[in-house]
Amino acid sequence: MKPLEQKLTALFTGCTALLFTCVLLFSMYHTVSQYREYEDAIFRSRLNLCIFTVQGGEPLTEPYLNGLKDFYFLFSYDSDGISSMTTGGWTPETPPEILLKSIKQRVTIQDADSSAGAGHPSAIETTPAVIGGEHGDSYLASAAVVSVMGDKSSTFYLLMLRSPTFFIVRRHLPFYLLIWTCGIIFLFFLSRFLIGKAVRPLKEGIKKQRGFIASASHELKSPLSVIMAAGESALQVSQNPPETVRALLISQKECIRMKKLISDMLLLASGDSGNWTLQKSPLRLDDLLIDCFEELEGICRSRNCSLELLLPDYPMQKVSADRERLIQVLHILLDNALTHSPDGSQITIAAGRDGRFLFLSVTDHGSGIPPEDKPFIFERFYQSDKSHTQKDHFGLGLSIAKEILQLHGGKILLTDTPGGGCTFRLLLQKLL
Structure with a gap:
């Protein structure tokens, strides 16, 4: 029940976390959009301030742009066709000539409003546009035509560096x-x-x-x-x-x-109920098989089968395990192998090393387990024989074996034996 509760908790947390993450991403997108609106409002305010300054007859000098506390760039033309370029004490990444070309393509200058009477200052400004530079830099740009006293006019292009989105x-x-x-x-x-x-x-x-x-x-x-x-x-x-x-x-x-x-x-x-207790002690799996081989061989002889013992040619490391519980698992697997093996067949028990695990295995050459039954063989009361003709088995042995291995922190695996039959392998952590 506890694994199911953990899975449901993880699933519920994952789904709600995904929804919460989407909300935060939308909120971050909204924050970026608001910041862009703030930049646009600041730029319009600075543009109007520049227009009022020009209408007052004052030049847009570098100290003036520097006092605006943002990164501004100015191209200006007077009525006599004389041009000038002013910065606020910084140099844009993209060359000014390219920026001027880009702004002229995006922003169209119209003539001053002819309805303004002579001697009355007037101004026409364009809607701010976004232009991109050569190095990923982008700018807000606008143009203005300002007519001042004495039928003179001044045209200027104002650019403000936009903050990068990642910033x-x-x-x-x-x-x-x-x-x-x-x-x-x-x-x-x-x-x-x-x-x-x-x-x-x-x-x-x-x-x-x-x-x-x-x-x-x-x-x-x-x-x-x-x-x-x-x-x-x-x-x-x-x-x-x-x-x-x-x-x-x-x-x-x-x-x-x-x-x-x-x-x-x-x-x-x-x-x-959690009342199973293990009497763990350090032991070697090859010694365990040698000690109980005679008993297991007698069981096989009584069922008209032979038993083979395979041990590695190297000394095995020890595991921390309950000796009697492991012998109980061996009895379960041997009984299962004998049930599905014909008379005169051979059953093999072995020990060895498998990566960071040590293993015990029981191999038979019987009828094997159908592929459709393999996912369910460790479930309680499950039998591959749907007719329940094997009255000596209730489908609990493999469930008990799996429980014992899990209590040891190990696992039990099932593979097909070449030529027919099945092999159960018990994996246990070796002692360091």
Whole structure:
């Protein structure tokens, strides 16, 4: 349940974070647009100020432009055709001649308003336009024709350097990053709270279900033991007719099956409730196989199969593991291999090194597992035999094996055996 809750929290946080990021990006775009509007308003104000200055008969000198506190550039022509170029103490990246050519292409100068009477100053200005330079620089540009007293006129082109977009973004970026970080943290905790609240009824239901399974298994175990004991006592009576003996043997066999099922269910219920404890100790996997080989070989002989042991020719490093639990997993995998292997076939158990992992493997040459069943074989009560003719198995063994490996911080992998069959490989972290 916890992995599902974590996935839902991550999904909810990711979706809301994506939406929040889009809102912040739109806000940043709006900030850049507002800054551009501010630049345009400042430029219009400076343009009008220059017009009033010229109408007052004062020249637009370099100290004057420098006093405007922005990066301005001026081309001017008087009524006698004399031209001049004035800067505010800086040099544009693009040559002035190219800028003048660009502004003349974008901005059209019209004659002064003829309706203005003689001796009355007048001015015509163009709408500011954006022109680009050769090096990524851009400017706001406008032109004005100013008529002054005495039928004289002056034409000038005013340019103002625009702030690069990345400069505007960089200036506001720390603020937006702070807002984004705080927002993501808030969304994460909000998501965890909401998901936790939403799945709480489900968790309580699962907890009650697990409690019921554990209690029912415990309650079934006691009468089952009594039935088995009574059956064993009845079998020891020599006067039993053959039919009675046969019936008692069948009952005994079914009781053993039920006892195994109850034991597996109790084991899984204990794992679900977090009550599984591991008695870990440093051990070598090759020594483990050597110690339990005789026992495993006897099981194979009783099922008309042979067992092969493959060990590496180098000393193996140790792992931290519960010896009895690993032997339990080997028994599960060996029983699974024997169930799907024909009489007379060979089963191989091996140990070795796989990158940063050490492994144990169990290989059979039986019928194998169909590809469509492989994603589900570790699920509880799942059996590839849909007819359930294999009455000695309930589909819990591989689930238990996976739980044990996960408690060890390892994993169990399934691959096809060349020529038919399947190979289960147990991967465990080696001790440093």
